[in-house]
Amino acid sequence: MVRNISLGILLVAAAMLVWLAGANTSSADVNKLVEGCADCHGKDGVSTEPEIPTIAGFSAVYTIDSMVAYKAKERPCVETKYPDGPNKGKATDMCKLAGELSKGDIEALGEHYEGKKFVPAKQKFDAAKVQQGEKIHSASCEKCHEDGGTSAADDAGFLAGQWMPYLKRTFEQYAAGKRSQPEKMKPKMDKLSKDDIDALLNYYASLQ
Numbered sequence: 001m002v003r004n005i006s007l008g009i010l011l012v013a014a015a016m017l018v019w020l021a022g023a024n025t026s027s028a029d030v031n032k033l034v035e036g037c038a039d040c041h042g043k044d045g046v047s048t049e050p051e052i053p054t055i056a057g058f059s060a061v062y063t064i065d066s067m068v069a070y071k072a073k074e075r076p077c078v079e080t081k082y083p084d085g086p087n088k089g090k091a092t093d094m095c096k097l098a099g100e101l102s103k104g105d106i107e108a109l110g111e112h113y114e115g116k117k118f119v120p121a122k123q124k125f126d127a128a129k130v131q132q133g134e135k136i137h138s139a140s141c142e143k144c145h146e147d148g149g150t151s152a153a154d155d156a157g158f159l160a161g162q163w164m165p166y167l168k169r170t171f172e173q174y175a176a177g178k179r180s181q182p183e184k185m186k187p188k189m190d191k192l193s194k195d196d197i198d199a200l201l202n203y204y205a206s207l208q
């Protein structure tokens with residue numbers, strides 16, 4: 001156990017050194033990088049794949065935090081097959097992809113997607129559940145996820161208009177303790193029943 005812990009510390013220290021060594025990334029480099037992102041996240045970060053989130057319009061801070069978390073494997077490394085592009089059908093995950101990027105790349109990607117426009121996903125929802133979802137959101141979530149969770153300034157991703165299958169998996173990751181969450185969000189998440197989550201998902205999907 002002790003040995004595992006010190007090995008862990010060494011690995012973190014090594015990762016930090018690699019991180020600090022990151023150089024600036026030119027705009028030509030970024031344009032090349034985003035071609036790869038677009039194969040999954042869609043043109044300009046607007047996803048057409050329900051399992052893959054739209055990332056257009058996120059604050060740079062949120063994108064950078066997410067990429068750093070994937071790089072450190074602090075967020076689950078969900079295996080994904082490229083739905084499109086030259087690697088179509090090939091499996092990878094966000095941890096591997098972020099692991100190949102320098103600090104400069106990640107910062108430049110954050111800036112790049114902050115400048116793109118979020119487009120709500122066109123998706124089906126159960127209209128009968130929307131009102132209950134809105135009630136729960138207003139009472140427990142709106143404080144940090146303003147305007148239904150569409151405000152980039154919250155540095156918390158987007159809820160309204162995000163793909164339902166992606167958000168559903170996110171709720172499962174939080175419930176299983178696989179993704180860390182803000183201290184003040186956890187008690188609110190832990191209180192949600194299955195029906196509450198279902199209602200929230202339908203409310204977020206209804207905002208198109």
Ligand code: HEC
Nearest residue numbers: 036037040051052053055063066078080081082094109157
């Ligand atoms: C092979 C497909 C694929 C590629 C290529 C890819 N992503 Fe992802 N990305 C995903 C999937 C799937 C998720 C959701 C994973 C999860 O549930 O944590 C994701 C999640 C993210 C998130 C977190 C979204 C959120 O709401 O928290 C960000 C940010 C992101 N990707 C940015 C990028 C960037 C930038 C690139 C290009 C360097 C990229 N991705 C390339 C599939 C991909």
Ligand code: HEC
Nearest residue numbers: 065140141144155156157158170180182184185188189200
């Ligand atoms: C105290 C502030 C706070 C409260 C209250 C809160 N959240 Fe969050 N939430 C955040 C922050 C900050 C993040 C980004 C965390 C991260 O980077 O991992 C986040 C992330 C999320 C995500 C992931 C978004 C993505 O793109 O992957 C979901 C889903 C979510 N919150 C749902 C909720 C719901 C539903 C509620 C109410 C029941 C809620 N949150 C209450 C602050 C909060």
